[in-house]
Amino acid sequence: MTQRTGTAVTFRRVAALATAVLATTVLSAGCGAGGSAGSEPTAAPSADPKAVLLAAVPNDKDPAFRFSTLDGTDTFVGVVDPAAHAMDLGITQKNxxxxxxxxxxxxxxxxxxxxxVKLTGMPGLHDxxxxxKRWxxxxxxxxDDESEAPVYQNADPANTAAIxxxxxxxxxxxxxxxxxxADLTANADVQSAFDGIDVTALGEAAKKVPFTAVVGPDGNLTTLTLEIPAAGKQKAMKLVTRYYDFGKAPKLTAPSGDQVQKAPASAYELLNG
Known part of the structure; x- marks a missing residue:
């Protein structure tokens, strides 16, 4: 689940492609030997559960927080810093x-x-x-397709409010x-959150996907879980978003000094395949 079309799916594809490229290159090169606590409420109290739940979704007034999304078998983790219009998005894969x-x-x-990119398990792999090893x-x-690279859009990276x-x-x-x-066919914003799901194959079931949301004592949405039914070759799965550590997550800044360098040609070769 993502805030823009293709972000997590593109990230998954990039990570998978990068792993494949790395594995192939390593083999050929023979390298084997070496509304949050401390913030103002975002909405007045309401007897309408839907309004209460929507008021709990993170917004740009919230402090930095962490998030994770379980998208089928892939887990994405990161930090959102609304004040800086910033986000970290990460995934780890084993080859x-x-x-x-x-x-x-x-x-x-x-x-x-x-x-x-951090590579472990094979000495000398970075070289x-x-x-x-820097940013x-x-x-x-x-x-090759800059439109699919992530951008910061809002403080709700999993599009929970749209859902x-x-x-x-x-x-x-x-x-x-x-x-x-939830109705996964409702509009483009919702459909863009499920690029990894074959919504068409779900048929009418896509219009009635059960979800459970939990709001913490501080008024923040902590989890949103969708129960995706099986369809065709697609197995039943849970899509789980977690928002947590409001005010405890690190603030995000642009890497500077010896933390960063311009991306070399090898980085674009990795991303573009």
């Missing part, structure tokens, strides 16, 4: 043959974009791939738990 782990992180401030400042115009709005009614189950039924 079996050869064995190594790649952690890839994008940092976005408005439309400025940096990438950091072999000509990839620095790399990316030039969007050098990406909740599709529910005709939301039930207050008590203890901060809310339930409803």
């Amino acid at each position: 079996d043959d050869p064995e190594f782990t790649m952690a890839m992180t994008f940092r976005v401030i408005d439309e400025d974009l940096w990438m950091r 072999a791939m000509k990839l620095p 790399m400042a990316l030039d969007r115009t050098k990406l 909740i709005r599709t529910a005709d009614t939301v039930e207050d189950e008590g203890s901060g738990t809310y339930t409803g039924v």
Whole structure:
């Protein structure tokens, strides 16, 4: 679930492509030997559970917080800093043959974009791939499809508000738990949050996807879980978004000094395949 068309899906594809490119290169090169606490309420109290739930969704007045999304089998983690219009988005993938782990992180401030790649499990892999360990400042115009690179849009990276709005009614189950039924076909904003799901294959079931949301004692949305039914070759799955550590997550700034360098050609080769 993402705030712009293709962000998480593109990130997944980039990570998978990068892993494949790394594995192929390593094999050929023979490198194997070496509304939050302390913030003002965003809405007046309401008897309408849907309004209460929507008021709990993060907005640009919230302090920095962490998030994670479980999108099928992939977990994305990151930080959102609304005041800086900034976001970190990361994923870690393991490769079996050869064995190594790649952690890839994008940092976005408005439309400025940096990438950091951490390779572990094979000594000398960074040097072999000509990839620095520092942040790399990316030039969007050098990406094959710059429109799919992440940008900062708002403080709700999983589009939870757009999903909740599709529910005709939301039930207050008590203890901060809310339930409803989402329509994944409702509009482009909602559909863009599910690029990894074959909404067409779901048919009518896509219009009545159950969800459960939990609001913490501080008034912040902490989890949104959607129960996606099986359809065709697609297995039933849960899509889970977590928002947490409001006011405890680090503030995000542009990498500077010896933390950063311009992205070398090898970085664009990695991203563009």
